[in-house]
Amino acid sequence: MKPRSRTGLVVALLTMSAGLLSGPAGATGGDVPTVVRTDAGAVRGTVTGELRTFDAIPYAAPPVGALRWRPPQPVTPWRAPQDATGPASACPQDANPEAPTGSTDEDCLYLNVTTPRKPSARPRPVLVWLPGGGFFLGAGSNYGPGDLVTRGDVVVVTVNYRLGIFGFFGHDGLPDSGTFGLQDQQAALRWVQRNAASFGGDPGNVTLAGESAGGMSTCAQLTSPGSTGLFAKALMQSGSCAFDWPANGQYPGQGAGAPWLPQSAVRQVGGEVSADLGCPGGAKALDCLRALPASEVVKQTLSFVSPAYGTSVLPENPAAAMRAGRFHRVPVLSGNNHDEARSWLIAFGDDRIDAAAYHRLVTDMVGGSLAPKVEAEYPLARYESPAIAWGAVTTDRIWSCNQVTTDRQLARRVPTYAYEFADRDSPLTRAFPGKVPLGAAHAMELPYLFSLGGAEFQFTPDQRRLAAQMVDYWTAFARTGDPNGPDRPQWSPVRDGVSGLSLAPAGQGDIRRVDLAAGHHCGFWGSL
Template identity: 30%
Template sequence: MVLPLLLLGAWLNAATAAKLGVVQTEGGRVEGQSYKMGLFRSVDVFKGVPFADVPRKWEKPTPHPGWSGILKATKYRDRCLQVTLLQTKTRGSEDCLYLNIFVPQGRSLSSNLPVMVYLFGGAFLLGASNDVEVFGNSLYDGKEIADRGEVIVVTVNYRVGTLGFLSTGDARLPGNFGLWDQHAALSWVRRNIEAFGGNPDNVTIFGQSAGAASVSFQMLSPHSKGLFRRAITQSGVALSPWALQKNPMSLTKKIARKVGCWRSNEDDMITCLKMTDPVGLTMAGKIDVLLILGKGVVMDLLELAPVIDGDFIPDQPSQLFHNAAQVDYLAGVNSMDGHFFAGVDVPSINQRNDTTVKQVKGLLAGLTKEKGSAAIDSAYSVYSAPWGPFPEQASVKKSVADMETDFLFLVPTQSALQLHANHSSGARTYSYLFNMKTRIPGFPRWVEAEHAEDLQYLFGKPFSMSLLYFPRHRDLSGYMIAYWTNFARTGDPSRGSSKVPVPWPVFTKYHQPYLIINHRMSKSSISYDLRSDYVSYWTQVYSKLPAARTGEKEDEEEICL
């Protein structure tokens, strides 16, 4: 009896996967930690690997000076200095340019694996590569994607808020420092990932919300040539109305007033800002939550964002798609991406009391104030058309959520897909709609996929935290990981080492199919011309309406009160 037990013990001991051990990078040697995922399967995790030096305030990142000895890469490093979720204080550090690497291993050491680099969301104001910890497990933990999809996952920190995106709109304070941080991380991956078993010529960047807009800007920037082959944007693109600062100097002056740096001479003001404490500057960039409760729309409060700087973003994003002509592109939105924002702007949609015509028009006034009063009636007629003479409240309320989903996420994404397909030079384009019913309790029955609800499935939470989910959630998670990692491997989400439930057709200049992603996927999950009537309205009718006169804009702000 003893011999079989000894043999079993020896076999189990041998049934461990290979381990990378110490890896030589350009800055020095690093050692991570191995996590067992199954028989002959593990993931090597390297946390807190520096990809650049501590950044100087409002300057581009510079190379890390390196270190001696072996860097124990077993703990996440501080996030970049930012406001907390409740906007009451700051957290994080200026020493924050670190990334994390997740490398899947089998019996022998992995080599030449596809690489997927993730950029987090958070309105360009907050977030981190290891955000939203639950039971010690970060939302962006890459182990499940790495293991199930046989890809290397890299998650990246970048500067956010005032220190990442404040700008004067000219060379004095050009802005886009957070985008330059992302660029530095991608450059580091290009130079170093081979030592971890990755293929530097097969890198995919992906992100959600502001992280997706960041991916979009990386695609469109002339500085990105050769850094990645594919890109995925989830609920955000560079064309989104919240993704670009329209008037950076006015925001900089507002920040200057808050920190006591207001000067009539702009150069003196900028000098003062550069000498101001980073914590005070970060707090000055917080969202003024009280403004939401009375005036305008949530979108107006998302002020800090990238700018057209004549360098990283040399022109309007819509004019830069030729730079992405050889980048395979997969993009989509959640069916209720705008619901959270609509619920803040028009609270009655989530309550028992009626949503009135006045409230609906008030929301449209806030969204369309660039165009004036004609746009309110024009948009209202489009969205109220399906209601009939005696509209049910559920239809009205869902339409309000649809308005914000379309305006903030869906229409800009469809425009980006079309521009990519139009400019493609051999690269493929894919479109999706994620519409799994929300898991958030307390919402009305008509609410489907809320903003950011796709991330738990993509990062495999139904597997790593199985007690919190049902089998249908694991099905969906498996489908998403398969499509995303196949795309990273081959440029085709249907082709790769992972089996998928239905082939995903290519989106082209003249043919616009999209995949409907949920837990029940079959041939009927392929549809065409996503919300084309609404896309046509915003891109062709609304965009051609004349701009509002100044007095008219003020009138509309009154409507929103």
């Protein structure tokens, strides 16, 4: 079986697309401690400006050798303070903008903790960030949470978890096939429960958050028995339990699907890949596979980008669990970007999409009998170009309305706040210039919350104000479960229908209340 191909630009956008007392020793920031004792040993971080940062803290033993494709195991305690002044390796993945040379280092189960420099009389809320990247790339250390930490007065933890074939491989000899990456996330959350207080955080006030695959992971953890009690709130950006896609909707020739697969399907792929790697079935197959170098195994990583259900980690499809109301009762903040699917236009020829191509793409996606209905709902005369029209069709069908579906299911049982990021001129659009404007495409909101890969992006004054308001919303939600506060418009929870906030700078409508279901034709898609 050959790995699925990915377009370079799409990969880049996906990537953009984590109680003991502190020890007094090692302080280099005046009286600010740079050594903190965890349950496994002390770590020595850095103090810079208004931040304390502790990178590359191990939360599980290296999953190497006999521990490859096993549940995360406890770390071996250490005596001397461990260096936590620089990031750990990204988990194994092909070369991409987050890991330009790729990675074959399986010793990657580390997290990073950033806190305000100034001490607090009360424990601070903790936000745990799961990076996106399609379940096959990404690294927690690429997300700099400085504004969230200093302006929002929270502790932020960013996490590495196993990806691709190392995180989601399936085999008949592995009881928890297809879930090792999700198990890593739970191990990181358990670490936070044990150690948050050492960094000034409140283990009883943890928000699990992520974007794209990180958002989908967050929704999966909402339905997983193993994450019970590990977080008090959930924040999903551009990823939900209901996420799925029709045939030819994300990429030409791609079949219909969803992020989640039954374990039997993941195991079947695992058997095929095992043979491709020279390890045929039988009692010794796993020994053979574990003996292979990571550099050989990673070549098949794109064959495993789907968490498996029908397991102890995910007993059922997260979409079905959400429909049935079988999820943890915590407040949720959930949203999308207005033009999500424009990130994928390049796969369809972007500026080469003319009226004839638009008709063909719609027909390929929904079939000849339904195509006229879709084209009537999305007439070309309404859009700047056929490419923009196709972007609207696929944004609504694949991203927005699936998020709306999950929001409705959540709102029946827990406080749920819905949003849409709508700045069509995000600084990331300048990083990916093209003939078709990206608008508020997938991942374009990330610079408003994080520095990415150490880069600080240039904002206009209106965008800087929007970024500050978003940080205030996000961190207020992490603190109380309610994003509201002074100096920003009121954000009401989802009631009947799905209304939420459109997050745009002044000049593009500013922050305002919108009907997300109506704006993205969700009634129409539901009728099909």
